[in-house]
Amino acid sequence: MPVITVREALRSAMDEEMARDEHVILMGEEVAQYDGAYKVSQGLLDKYGEERVIDTPISEEGFTGVGIGAAIAGLRPIVEWMTLNFSIQAMDQVINNAAKMRYMSGGQLSVPIVFRGPNGPAEYLASQHSQALQAIYAHVPGLKVAAPSTPYDAKGLLKTAVRDPDPVVFLESELMYGWKGEVPEEEYLVGFGQAAKRREGKDVTIVSFGKAMKTVFDAVLLLEKKGFDVEVIDLRTIRPFDWEMVYGSVRKTNRIVIVDEAWPVASVGSYIGWAVANECFDWLDAPPQVVTMEDVPMPYNHALELSAQPSAEKIEKAVKRVVYE
Secondary structure (H helix, E strand, O other): OOOOEEHHHHHHHHHHHHHHHOEEEEOOOOOOOOOOOOOOOOOOHHHHHOOEEEEEOOHHHHHHHHHHHHHOOOEEEEOOOOOHHHHHHHHHHHHHHHOOHHHOOOOOOOOOOOEEEOOOOOOOOOOOOOOHHHHHHHHHOEEEEOOOHHHHHHHHHHHHHEEEEOEEEEOOHHHHHEEEEEEEOOOOOOOOOOOOHHHHHHHHEEEEEEOHHHHHHHHHHHOOOOOOOOEEOOOOOOEEEOHHHHHHHHHHOEEEEEEEEOOOOOOOHHHHHHHHHHHHHHHOOOOOOOEEEOOOOOOHHHHHHHHHHOOOHHHHHHHHHHHOO
């Protein structure tokens, strides 16, 4: 299989879906003339023209609303936010219009739209541009939330998202765009609510998603050297969850550590910890542990920035706590 980057996988997904369905359009800041802020949409303007690859003003609330209206009218927009931090400006449109339109119209209207862009910490971006906002969107009924960690999943999940009849928030990462992996040349989809077991193990389950999966495997290398046999689950989507795989793993290992790049309060990680404690209480040999961003705004200083985030060392300590070492 060819080895390509996450950036190329996302571009390939959009290209294939735009070729398959003339109703699919791409819109956002710098997606056309500049080939995308992160070059994800490179070449799509030349191929599909300015009616389907549309540069928008710097007004997230405005162009997000235009995309939602276009979806209701019959198109399938892909709305690129230059960063999920800027999606805060558009939250009213996403939560009150996109997520609720099917419900409030009694099923008469649907909003087949994808909101995509980088989420969470990158480097040297300080507190206003390094926020992991997955918990906000996962909180909202009517939205689906995908978070790939490999080029294979990035392409397969994005194609699934474009074809979904309801709104999808698609979480990428600036630091992931250059990651490489094998991607088949033939068409494929990755279904929502289907987690991937990245590693079999018997001592402890580690659950995570998105860019944090790299940190998880950095921790696995440390833990292997010390004799721990770790099972690793990549959720791939956080709404819907693959509870069956998570619960099944915990019932085997009897311990769980959840890694989430967001703040700890009311996070996706804390929700998973509660659900596991509630559903797998009789199998747990230790309380679930959650490794998150520290409960502070992201520092600008790089050493402090790194120390505030989940790390392999923090994950290793959490694993040792659940095995009582």
